[in-house]
Amino acid sequence: MTAMVKAEGVHKSFGPAHILKGIDLEVAPREVFCLIGPSGSGKSTFLRCINHLEQINAGRLYVDGDLVGYRQKGDKLYELKDSEVALKRRDIGMVFQRFNLFPHMTAIENVMEAPVQVKGEAKAVARARAERLLDRVGLSDKARNYPSQLSGGQQQRVAIARALAMEPKLMLFDEPTSALDPELVGDVLDVMRGLAEEGMTMIVVTHEMGFAREVGDALVFMDDGVVVESGHPRDVLTNPQHDRTKSFLSKVL
Numbered sequence: 001m002t003a004m005v006k007a008e009g010v011h012k013s014f015g016p017a018h019i020l021k022g023i024d025l026e027v028a029p030r031e032v033f034c035l036i037g038p039s040g041s042g043k044s045t046f047l048r049c050i051n052h053l054e055q056i057n058a059g060r061l062y063v064d065g066d067l068v069g070y071r072q073k074g075d076k077l078y079e080l081k082d083s084e085v086a087l088k089r090r091d092i093g094m095v096f097q098r099f100n101l102f103p104h105m106t107a108i109e110n111v112m113e114a115p116v117q118v119k120g121e122a123k124a125v126a127r128a129r130a131e132r133l134l135d136r137v138g139l140s141d142k143a144r145n146y147p148s149q150l151s152g153g154q155q156q157r158v159a160i161a162r163a164l165a166m167e168p169k170l171m172l173f174d175e176p177t178s179a180l181d182p183e184l185v186g187d188v189l190d191v192m193r194g195l196a197e198e199g200m201t202m203i204v205v206t207h208e209m210g211f212a213r214e215v216g217d218a219l220v221f222m223d224d225g226v227v228v229e230s231g232h233p234r235d236v237l238t239n240p241q242h243d244r245t246k247s248f249l250s251k252v253l
């Protein structure tokens with residue numbers, strides 16, 4: 001079975017700062033893959049490399065069997081054109097800590113935007129899907145609200161619906177609940193749990209250890225640009241093997 005994401009010796013530097021120092025990992029289709037680690041360990045950078053928002057400096061990164069950002073011919077790698085990268089990116093939904101909705105568009109317009117503008121889909125088709133997606137994230141009644149008229153948790157659920165509107169095969173979540181008031185976190189995690197149950201492949205950078213334990217199929221603890229420990233979330237969270245993992249978990253659990 002082709003891995004949905006495969007990283008082989010991935011390195012990334014920003015100038016002299018060596019951020020990812022040889023990441024090897026595999027995410028299977030339908031897997032909920034949780035990524036945890038201290039601030040600055042490179043989790044967001046790794047996510048951004050997966051959809052080529054950042055270029056890696058060494059190693060290989062594949063999504064669904066395709067090299068990210070490059071085409072291989074013989075031994076040589078050729079960088080993809082921007083238009084080719086954009087085409088690949090359509091398959092990957094990304095949800096950020098800050099919801100990044102378009103402020104001048106209603107919830108439903110936000111969800112319809114990419115299918116209409118990027119895929120050239122008919123508005124009626126995009127609207128029907130957006131209605132279904134807003135219903136799925138529990139926001140049918142807020143379709144005509146602007147982001148400023150929604151709570152943070154509601155905005156984040158619209159952001160998830162917006163990412164799903166492109167019918168991605170992979171969803172990347174970068175700390176989707178860490179900017180939310182505690183009472184709004186549960187609804188967002190419920191939507192993510194539902195997606196997991198439907199078999200969406202997800203990589204989730206999170207500080208929500210309860211979610212990782214209950215919903216995650218795999219968990220990686222990253223520190224200082226390396227994978228320190230990985231395994232089933234229950235095993236890593238209850239019986240960490242490495243001192244760095246133990247020390248991190250003692251602070252967050």
Ligand SMILES: Nc1ncnc2c1ncn2[C@@H]1O[C@H](COP(=O)(O)OP(=O)(O)OP(=O)(O)O)[C@@H](O)[C@H]1O
Nearest residue numbers: 014017019037038039040041042043044045046175
């Ligand atoms: N565009 C950039 N230019 C220079 N340095 C960067 C850039 N993006 C990230 N970094 C640096 O890379 C390091 C890793 O950042 P990253 O956001 O990947 O960490 P993280 O593990 O996701 O942390 P957090 O949990 O705080 O989001 C940090 O030291 C950060 O300052």
